[in-house]
Amino acid sequence: MAKECKKEVMSRPKRKSLPIKERRKGFSPVEFGLIREEAIKEAERCLGLRECQYCEICGLLCPDLCITRDEKTGEVLIDLDYCKGCGICASVCPKGAIEMALEEAK
Amino acid sequence: MVEGRTHRPLIQASRCQGCDVCIRGCPVELIPEYRKEEESLRGTLYRGKMGKEMVQGKVPLPPCQEACPIHQDARGYVALIAKGKFKEALELIREVNPLPAVCGFICHHPCEEACLREEVDHPIPIRLLKRFIAEHDRKRERPKKGLRKRREKILVVGSGPAGLACANDLSLLGFKVTIFESLPVLGGMLTVGIPEFRLPREVIKMEIDGIRELGVKMETNHPFRFDGNGRTLKRSGFDAIFLSMGAHRSSKLDVPGESLHGVFPGVEFLRDINLGRKVELGKKAAILGGGNVAIDAARSALRLGSKQVDLYYRRSRKEMPAIPEDVQEAVREGVHIHLLTAPVRMIGAGGKAIGMECIRMRLGEPDERGRKKPIPIQSSNFKVNAETIISAIGQRVDQRPLKGLEKNPDGTIHVDPETSETSMKGVFAGGDMVTGPGWAIDAIAAGKKGAESIHQFLSR
Ligand SMILES: Cc1cc2nc3c(=O)[nH]c(=O)nc-3n(C[C@H](O)[C@H](O)[C@H](O)COP(=O)(O)OP(=O)(O)OC[C@H]3O[C@@H](n4cnc5c(N)ncnc54)[C@H](O)[C@@H]3O)c2cc1C
Ligand code: SF4
Numbered sequence: 001m002a003k004e005c006k007k008e009v010m011s012r013p014k015r016k017s018l019p020i021k022e023r024r025k026g027f028s029p030v031e032f033g034l035i036r037e038e039a040i041k042e043a044e045r046c047l048g049l050r051e052c053q054y055c056e057i058c059g060l061l062c063p064d065l066c067i068t069r070d071e072k073t074g075e076v077l078i079d080l081d082y083c084k085g086c087g088i089c090a091s092v093c094p095k096g097a098i099e100m101a102l103e104e105a106k
Numbered sequence: 107m108v109e110g111r112t113h114r115p116l117i118q119a120s121r122c123q124g125c126d127v128c129i130r131g132c133p134v135e136l137i138p139e140y141r142k143e144e145e146s147l148r149g150t151l152y153r154g155k156m157g158k159e160m161v162q163g164k165v166p167l168p169p170c171q172e173a174c175p176i177h178q179d180a181r182g183y184v185a186l187i188a189k190g191k192f193k194e195a196l197e198l199i200r201e202v203n204p205l206p207a208v209c210g211f212i213c214h215h216p217c218e219e220a221c222l223r224e225e226v227d228h229p230i231p232i233r234l235l236k237r238f239i240a241e242h243d244r245k246r247e248r249p250k251k252g253l254r255k256r257r258e259k260i261l262v263v264g265s266g267p268a269g270l271a272c273a274n275d276l277s278l279l280g281f282k283v284t285i286f287e288s289l290p291v292l293g294g295m296l297t298v299g300i301p302e303f304r305l306p307r308e309v310i311k312m313e314i315d316g317i318r319e320l321g322v323k324m325e326t327n328h329p330f331r332f333d334g335n336g337r338t339l340k341r342s343g344f345d346a347i348f349l350s351m352g353a354h355r356s357s358k359l360d361v362p363g364e365s366l367h368g369v370f371p372g373v374e375f376l377r378d379i380n381l382g383r384k385v386e387l388g389k390k391a392a393i394l395g396g397g398n399v400a401i402d403a404a405r406s407a408l409r410l411g412s413k414q415v416d417l418y419y420r421r422s423r424k425e426m427p428a429i430p431e432d433v434q435e436a437v438r439e440g441v442h443i444h445l446l447t448a449p450v451r452m453i454g455a456g457g458k459a460i461g462m463e464c465i466r467m468r469l470g471e472p473d474e475r476g477r478k479k480p481i482p483i484q485s486s487n488f489k490v491n492a493e494t495i496i497s498a499i500g501q502r503v504d505q506r507p508l509k510g511l512e513k514n515p516d517g518t519i520h521v522d523p524e525t526s527e528t529s530m531k532g533v534f535a536g537g538d539m540v541t542g543p544g545w546a547i548d549a550i551a552a553g554k555k556g557a558e559s560i561h562q563f564l565s566r
Contacts, residue, residue, distance in 0.1 A: 012228045029304070030303050034237070036238075039187055042231055048168050
């Protein structure tokens with residue numbers, strides 16, 4: 001089922017940077033990058049996380065019945081052999097997780 | 107196994123209210139009025155790939171993506187980062203951005219300004235997330251699509267972000283690309299403008315190496331110029347040229363005493379530092395201007411031994427074009443910022459600068475670009491001491507190598523807004539030399555657009 005989005009307020013984290021004293025000594029990088037945990041935490045705050053929430057709306061509306069769900073892993077699969085490219089799934093997906101791409105002519 | 111649908115829709119005439127919903131919703135669009143592909147539902151879903159123009163206002167892009175000049179799918183890669191899929195995130199970024207690590211360090215991030223999370227607490231640090239991804243996996247190879255090779259040879263003049271982006275996209279399309287760079291180093295303003303403490307050199311090198319691996323030839327110390335007789339393209343032996351020569355000449359202050367010893371133009375000052383040349387700085391340095399060049403010059407002066415650094419800007423803080431974070435850092439480092447102040451003349455003794463005379467300003471009516479015009483306040487003049495004065499009030503395009511090309515009144519190159527083609531057939535241009543000094547990401551967007559136009563031009 002679709003999850004509620006994370007909306008609890010987070011205070012602006014203090015970012016570390018090169019101490020002022022050190023900076024006058026040369027041209028070392030001033031700004032420090034994020035570490036893995038920080039990056040994931042910050043990314044999770046995005047209001048529009050575009051990942052599939054397994055609501056299966058796409059599968060319900062697919063005219064070719066080619067969107068199914070793997071009962072074991074829960075993953076939503078699109079059978080591209082049967083897909084006619086109508087685009088209904090992409091237009092109804094509430095998370096914008098399906099993108100249409102033009103197939104290159106072979 | 108997937109079953110096909112077995113039923114056919116039949117309309118029961120007695121029940122139909124003619125509401126149109128089915129027609130509008132039908133993805134196959136059998137009704138003639140809905141046949142115009144670009145405006146159809148399919149046209150919007152296959153955004154920008156099907157019709158010529160993107161269909162505005164139908165399926166709107168997320169604000170961050172809309173704000174980005176190259177429309178990067180920020181929401182997409184942020185979602186992947188949240189899931190810990192760093193490799194996929196970098197692949198998604200690379201799909202449209204040839205210089206992700208560079209952007210991760212210095213982009214002025216219009217996406218963050220547009221971020222809706224602002225209304226909850228504060229925006230997602232999209233730029234830092236991109237930097238994290240780009241640094242996390244430095245060695246990751248670039249996608250090698252364009253398996254189809256093409257004969258045509260293309261010349262890119264200048265190795266700044268616009269030129270690099272154009273070369274990257276063209277070689278992915280299979281063209282043979284050569285870059286001519288007049289300086290001994292590659293990277294344009296990224297390398298000779300932006301100081302190392304904001305953008306480490308190995309980051310630029312890594313990105314440029316990646317582009318070189320695609321097969322792009324890069325020749326440094328190779329200036330290019332137009333003869334002015336319109337035959338330059340033919341003679342060069344290339345099928346098309348993309349110009350991205352930037353805007354590298356500092357604008358003149360137009361005040362007396364500008365030629366005194368100790369008065370430097372901003373970009374030349376930064377270029378000398380970046381090329382490892384020796385620059386002599388006084389104890390007290392005065393910087394004129396409010397853009398990134400001014401801020402970077404001030405911060406560099408502090409690092410090179412000036413004890414006191416004062417920055418003078420003729421408008422107020424709000425109008426400063428520099429990235430606000432950088433202004434903040436400069437202040438923390440000890441740069442004194444004096445707003446609403448402009449120089450009137452430089453004061454010298456024995457040919458050397460010893461100070462300048464300034465005048466206070468007030469803000470008047472906004473000009474045509476919406477910026478408030480500064481107006482001098484009569485008899486508010488005062489003097490300040492400084493042995494070093496760096497003027498960073500803007501840059502212009504070097505006109506010397508550009509004979510025969512049509513220009514705008516301010517010296518930038520005139521191009522067709524649709525195709526980026528200059529007044530010479532087969533010669534395209536983009537970046538700072540078309541827009542005037544701007545942002546790296548806009549230069550990248552211009553380079554990509556140029557690549558697209560050259561592709562179309564050569565496929566005609
Ligand atoms: C000090 C400074 C700080 C900046 N900070 C930021 C920032 O934080 N964020 C941001 O987004 N942007 C920043 N910018 C702006 C950004 O760097 C530029 O907008 C961008 O580099 C422009 O790219 P470009 O490719 O158009 O031109 P450039 O990067 O200027 O590259 C042009 C290249 O062409 C070469 N060239 C010129 N003439 C010839 C010729 N005749 N033959 C061969 N080669 C030639 C030049 O040597 C140069 O290498 C900054 C700029 C400066 C100067
Ligand atoms: S792709 Fe979209 S519509 Fe389909 S199950 Fe996932 S979230 Fe739902």
